[in-house]
Amino acid sequence: MPSPQPAKEGEEMSPTSEEKEMFDLLESFILEKESTLSKRTIEHYQRHLYNAIMWLGNFDIHDPHLVNTEDLRDWIRARNLSPATQHVAICALKLFFRWCIGQDNPAETIPFPKRHPTPQRTLNVAQVDQLLGHLDTSQPKGVRDLALISLLLDTGLRASEICRLELAHFDLEAQSLVVRIKGGRIGGAVFGRYTQAAMANWLAVRESYARASTVFVSVGGNKPGTSLTRNGLGAILRHLGKESGIGLVSPHDFRRSFATLSLQGGAPTRLVQLAGRWRSVKEVERYSQALTPMDFEPYSPMSRIMGVK
Incomplete structure (x- = not known):
């Protein structure tokens, strides 16, 4: 076998x-x-x-x-x-x-998931700051990881999508990209100016390493210059999470964070659905379960009426 x-x-x-x-x-x-x-x-x-x-x-x-x-x-x-x-x-x-x-093994006491699991991990603003503050952007890896995290948070791309993102389908000047998404469909995304600057720095560094046509490539290890893989991306983020002190993080945490932080910032749910390439608003609601009633405070009707900021 x-x-x-x-x-x-x-x-x-x-x-x-x-x-x-x-x-x-x-x-x-x-x-x-x-x-x-x-x-x-x-x-x-x-x-x-x-x-x-x-x-x-x-x-x-x-x-x-x-x-x-x-x-x-x-x-x-x-x-x-x-x-x-x-x-x-x-x-x-x-x-x-x-x-x-035998029976006395490390997996024996692991419980099965509940029928209605609690919301999965979502990064808040302080955790994002903590994560970014740990990056050493004087090194190629730090430049790449800043661009990687910025694009994940600005677009909500899934792990497989950001790993297979082709340079030919990435428009830095227009701050947009096109990628094949879940289900085999073609989807687009846009990103902000901070991410545009981070990506510009990475693309300048990438030229010295790239042996693949994808936007993100390895800058070390056994296969420098090859396309980043889902496992590789997961390992990068787990390592950064542990080293920065916020704990293990996964690529999908950033997709939930994209939805939650966008809504907290005032983006309409329908717009978040389109930007995140979800099929329905209900899916956005599932990805933004980290929202709480306290997130409504900036939109208080009386504060707006009375001009209180």
């Missing part, structure tokens, strides 16, 4: 020698369970477990006995899965670690 394949949305990369033990265990696990689980379930479990092992490897965890429950919880949170997909991922973790270690 061939080695486990990465998730379709993940970064294509080969396991290191240190990671090989975990992948050997995964291969043996899959071989054993093929006779008792459906082909579709095997595919789902294999994809989730492969991603989990790759993610753990980012933190130099290559032995199932060294994994703790919080490591697995962090992985689940970082992937920002829907409740249904999260349920499948947790089932995979429980079965795999039970097979590896």
Whole structure:
């Protein structure tokens, strides 16, 4: 049987020698369970477990006995899965670690998602400032990451969309872009002047590294100049979140933040829907669950009538 394949949305990369033990265990696990689980379930479990092992490897965890429950919880949170997909991922973790270690394993106590989950993470203004303040823009990586975060927050692009954004479809002067979005449709986005300046700085730096036609490329690692991948983007943001002190963040946190911060700034819901390329206003409402009644305070009718600012 061939080695486990990465998730379709993940970064294509080969396991290191240190990671090989975990992948050997995964291969043996899959071989054993093929006779008792459906082909579709095997595919789902294999994809989730492969991603989990790759993610753990980012933190130099290559032995199932060294994994703790919080490591697995962090992985689940970082992937920002829907409740249904999260349920499948947790089932995979429980079965795999039970097979590896027994009943007393780190996945055993991970709860399944509730039917009505609480709003997922959204960055507030202070957290965005904290994140940006940690960037070292005297270095190419800092220049790229500032442009990356700025474009994510200004456009609400999904991870796959910003990773496959082509330079030919990016118009710096017009402050606009076109990209293939979820569902295979073509969608557009616009961005503000701050992001325009950040992108101009990145594009000047990009010329020294780019070996791909995408806007965002790697500036280090084993494949400098190649297109940024979803896994690579996730790793960048997780690292920045931890280093800046705001905790692990995922690419999709920025899409929720785009919706919430835009509404807090006074943008009409319908306009946010169009700018974020959502099919309905209801989807915008789902992405902006971080809003509270206190966010209405700047729009107080009496304050406006009486000229109180």
